[in-house]
Amino acid sequence: MVLEMNGIRKSFGSLEVLKNISMQVDSGEVVSIIGPSGSGKSTLLRCATFLETIDSGEIFYTDKPAVTTNEAGKAVYVKAAELNKLKQKFGLVFQQFNLFPHYSVLKNIVDAPLHVEKRPKDEVYAEAMELLKKMDLENRAKAYPCQLSGGQQQRVAIARALAMKPDILFFDEPTSALDPELTGEVLKVIRRLAEEKMTMVVVTHEMPFARAVSNRVIFMDQGVIVEQGDPELVFGAPQQERTKQFLRNYQQ
Amino acid sequence: MSLYTMLSTMADGMLKTCAIFFLTVLFSMPLGMIVMLLRRSKIKPVQWIVKIYIAVMRGTPLMLQLLAWYFGPYYLFGWSIRGYRFTAIILGFTMNYAAYFAEIYRGGIESIPNGQYEAAEVLGYSKIQTFFKIILPQVIKTILPSVTNEVITLVKDTSLAFALAYSEVFALAKQIAASQTSFTPYVVAGVFYFIANYVVAFVMERIEKAFNYYK
Ligand SMILES: Nc1ncnc2c1ncn2[C@@H]1O[C@H](COP(=O)(O)OP(=O)(O)OP(=O)(O)O)[C@@H](O)[C@H]1O
Numbered sequence: 001m002v003l004e005m006n007g008i009r010k011s012f013g014s015l016e017v018l019k020n021i022s023m024q025v026d027s028g029e030v031v032s033i034i035g036p037s038g039s040g041k042s043t044l045l046r047c048a049t050f051l052e053t054i055d056s057g058e059i060f061y062t063d064k065p066a067v068t069t070n071e072a073g074k075a076v077y078v079k080a081a082e083l084n085k086l087k088q089k090f091g092l093v094f095q096q097f098n099l100f101p102h103y104s105v106l107k108n109i110v111d112a113p114l115h116v117e118k119r120p121k122d123e124v125y126a127e128a129m130e131l132l133k134k135m136d137l138e139n140r141a142k143a144y145p146c147q148l149s150g151g152q153q154q155r156v157a158i159a160r161a162l163a164m165k166p167d168i169l170f171f172d173e174p175t176s177a178l179d180p181e182l183t184g185e186v187l188k189v190i191r192r193l194a195e196e197k198m199t200m201v202v203v204t205h206e207m208p209f210a211r212a213v214s215n216r217v218i219f220m221d222q223g224v225i226v227e228q229g230d231p232e233l234v235f236g237a238p239q240q241e242r243t244k245q246f247l248r249n250y251q252q
Numbered sequence: 253m254s255l256y257t258m259l260s261t262m263a264d265g266m267l268k269t270c271a272i273f274f275l276t277v278l279f280s281m282p283l284g285m286i287v288m289l290l291r292r293s294k295i296k297p298v299q300w301i302v303k304i305y306i307a308v309m310r311g312t313p314l315m316l317q318l319l320a321w322y323f324g325p326y327y328l329f330g331w332s333i334r335g336y337r338f339t340a341i342i343l344g345f346t347m348n349y350a351a352y353f354a355e356i357y358r359g360g361i362e363s364i365p366n367g368q369y370e371a372a373e374v375l376g377y378s379k380i381q382t383f384f385k386i387i388l389p390q391v392i393k394t395i396l397p398s399v400t401n402e403v404i405t406l407v408k409d410t411s412l413a414f415a416l417a418y419s420e421v422f423a424l425a426k427q428i429a430a431s432q433t434s435f436t437p438y439v440v441a442g443v444f445y446f447i448a449n450y451v452v453a454f455v456m457e458r459i460e461k462a463f464n465y466y467k
């Protein structure tokens with residue numbers, strides 16, 4: 001099990017956004033999360049990547065605890081040093097790319113492996129060029145993010161995340177900020193990663209993509225997992241009324 | 253008085269003007285950083301004090317502040333400090349400009365999108381690495397035009413030191429103009445300020461260009 005999240009609860013003030021969510025992801029699995037706006041999809045990913053702290057519940061990466069819950073029902077995080085080690089197990093690709101604008105494409109990719117992981121220079125650069133080739137960007141290494149299209153920027157962001165050799169990669173609506181004609185190139189890259197058995201959790205509104213690429217689809221609404229399972233079942237024969245309604249709205 | 257004598261008399265004032273300028277830049281830019289950090293402090297009373305300080309510095313004339321720094325110790329505590337004039341001038345300018353720089357820095361820091369911090373955090377950068385490698389370079393780029401404006405204003409503001417009868421270039425020009433009934437010293441002073449600002453603008457433009465490799 002790469003990721004295990006049990007009984008996650010998260011509130012913003014009086015608004016309970018995640019209501020007892022549990023999610024396990026196995027190695028090599030591709031999980032899509034779908035659901036209406038405001039259902040808590042981003043919050044779930046942000047909790048999994050420690051950008052938000054959970055109120056209660058448990059999080060494990062490769063069976064190592066990151067958060068546990070004490071008798072009082074309050075979440076307890078492991079020590080900062082321990083947590084930082086666990087951060088190397090995942091990567092996150094944002095909707096808005098969030099590349100570092102003052103770094104070239106290549107530097108965006110190599111900087112964290114060099115200065116966070118302190119890995120050897122020649123190895124890091126060689127791997128970065130390899131990743132760029134995989135993203136069809138080998139001739140843009142020296143460019144700056146502002147000189148790239150949105151689709152290219154998102155592919156650099158994916159390369160940047162992969163350079164840290166994560167065990168699991170999270171995507172939060174990776175194509176929502178892109179013009180329709182650019183979504184294809186990003187989805188193609190994610191599809192290729194799926195073929196290589198990269199473990200991924202993808203929040204997306206691209207239903208055909210989710211159906212084609214994922215091993216499992218999770219439908220979330222109002223902070224709970226309403227339904228999950230094989231994409232053919234969830235999309236083809238949804239069991240819950242809310243899922244049916246959501247998919248019906250989507251097809252229109 | 254020949255133009256040569258006039259220029260050599262005024263050269264000393266030019267040096268003094270330059271001294272005010274460079275010392276103010278040297279002290280107020282780092283001090284502004286500290287003020288900005290205090291302004292963003294989570295401790296409310298610290299925030300309020302800094303807010304009041306900034307409001308006073310920006311809300312009252314700099315000339316008045318200079319007079320307060322110079323005469324304040326005497327009127328408040330009865331102290332008369334020898335050779336205090338220049339110190340009072342540097343204090344007055346530094347405290348005033350630090351307030352302006354603090355607000356410029358704050359604007360710059362607040363303009364950096366949250367996503368930059370989050371991307372750095374997920375990649376495992378430490379807080380210090382995030383600030384110095386990711387945030388600060390972007391802040392410097394965004395605030396450069398405002399800093400240029402402020403520095404150019406400072407060149408001209410140095411002339412306010414005449415209020416404390418400090419013989420910088422403008423005070424000297426006034427004196428010579430009165431004693432010689434001539435307008436020439438003002439022209440000399442004007443040319444001096446103009447050239448000084450030209451140099452400042454040139455240098456700042458170079459720095460801005462160095463940051464132009466990305467948008
Ligand atoms: N930092 C925050 N402070 C307060 N409320 C928040 C915060 N972040 C999210 N929320 C609220 O939590 C709820 C879930 O938000 P979230 O962004 O997780 O939804 P989502 O499923 O990702 O939606 P979308 O499809 O629009 O991206 C929303 O009601 C949102 O307003």
Ligand SMILES: [Mg+2]
Binds near residue numbers: 041043172173
């Ligand atoms: Mg979202």
